[in-house]
Amino acid sequence: MTGIITLTTDFGLQDEYVGVMKGVILSICPAATIVDITHGISPQNCIQAAYIIGAAYRYFPAGTIHLAVVDPGVGTGRAMLALRADGHLFLAPDNGTLSFLLQKDGIFAVRLNRSEYFLKDVSTTFHGRDVFAPAAAHLAAGVDLEAMGEPVDCGVLKTLDLGRPRICADGRLSGTVVWADRFGNLTTSIDAASLDAYLRSKPGRAQPVIRIGECRIAGLSSAYADAEPGRALALIGSRGYLEISVNCGNAQKDLRIHHHDPVFVE
Numbered sequence: 001m002t003g004i005i006t007l008t009t010d011f012g013l014q015d016e017y018v019g020v021m022k023g024v025i026l027s028i029c030p031a032a033t034i035v036d037i038t039h040g041i042s043p044q045n046c047i048q049a050a051y052i053i054g055a056a057y058r059y060f061p062a063g064t065i066h067l068a069v070v071d072p073g074v075g076t077g078r079a080m081l082a083l084r085a086d087g088h089l090f091l092a093p094d095n096g097t098l099s100f101l102l103q104k105d106g107i108f109a110v111r112l113n114r115s116e117y118f119l120k121d122v123s124t125t126f127h128g129r130d131v132f133a134p135a136a137a138h139l140a141a142g143v144d145l146e147a148m149g150e151p152v153d154c155g156v157l158k159t160l161d162l163g164r165p166r167i168c169a170d171g172r173l174s175g176t177v178v179w180a181d182r183f184g185n186l187t188t189s190i191d192a193a194s195l196d197a198y199l200r201s202k203p204g205r206a207q208p209v210i211r212i213g214e215c216r217i218a219g220l221s222s223a224y225a226d227a228e229p230g231r232a233l234a235l236i237g238s239r240g241y242l243e244i245s246v247n248c249g250n251a252q253k254d255l256r257i258h259h260h261d262p263v264f265v266e
Contacts, residue, residue: 096160184250
C-alpha cells in the first residue's frame with residue numbers, strides 16, 4: 001500500500017465537505033498523502049465521475065486508494081463498496097461510478113459493513129465523511145481489504161450506460177457527449193481505438209466528418225491551435241477520447257451542446 005488516497009467528488013469547494021473528509025483521513029492515518037483529482041464533478045453525474053476515475057487512476061502508483069463520492073443515493077439501501085482492480089483500490093457507492101473498473105479481470109469487492117471502520121456516529125446524508133473517508137484511511141494504515149466487509153459478486157454490481165461508440169444503421173459511428181471541461185472542451189464517449197478501427201474500415205475516405213448539433217467538422221486536428229480562433233475542431237484529447245473544441249472559445253457554449261448530446265463520425 002502506498003498511503004496515497006485520491007479524492008473525486010461532486011462536492012465543490014464552497015462548503016466544508018472536502019476539508020472535513022481530509023480531516024477524518026488524517027485523524028486515522030496521519031501519514032496519508034491525499035491528492036485531489038477533482039471536486040468539480042457535475043452534481044450527481046455518476047457517468048462523468050466514471051470517465052474521470054477511469055482516465056486518472058492509471059497515473060498513480062500501484063496500491064493507491066481512490067475514493068469517489070458522487071452519491072445521489074446517500075442514505076438509501078445502495079451498497080457502499082471497496083474494490084481491488086488493476087493493482088489499485090477503489091471506494092465508491094454501488095451506483096455505476098466504478099463501471100470501467102468492473103470490466104477488468106481479477107477484480108475483488110467487498111461491501112463496507114464493518115462499523116469499526118466507520119466514524120462512531122454515521123449521518124444518513126454524509127457517508128463520504130462517516131464511512132468512505134475512515135474506510136480509506138484504515139486501508140492506507142494497513143488494514144486488509146478483506147477485513148472491511150463481506151465479499152460481493154462483482155457480476156451483480158451496478159454498471160452505467162456509458163454511451164459506448166456504436167455503428168448506426170446508416171453506417172455512421174455514434175457516441176455521446178460525456179462532459180465539458182473548464183474550457184468548454186467536449187469529451188465524447190468515442191475512444192481513439194474505436195475511432196481508428198472505424199476509419200480503417202472505410203478505405204478511400206480522405207478524412208472523417210464529425211457532426212455534433214448543427215456543427216460539421218471536416219477532419220481531425222492534432223492541436224487546438226490548428227483551427228482559426230473561433231472555429232470548431234475535433235481531436236483526440238489527452239484522455240484518449242474524441243474531443244470537440246473551439247479554438248480560443250468554449251465549445252459547450254458556442255455550439256450549444258449539452259451532456260448526453262449525440263456525436264457522429266462519417
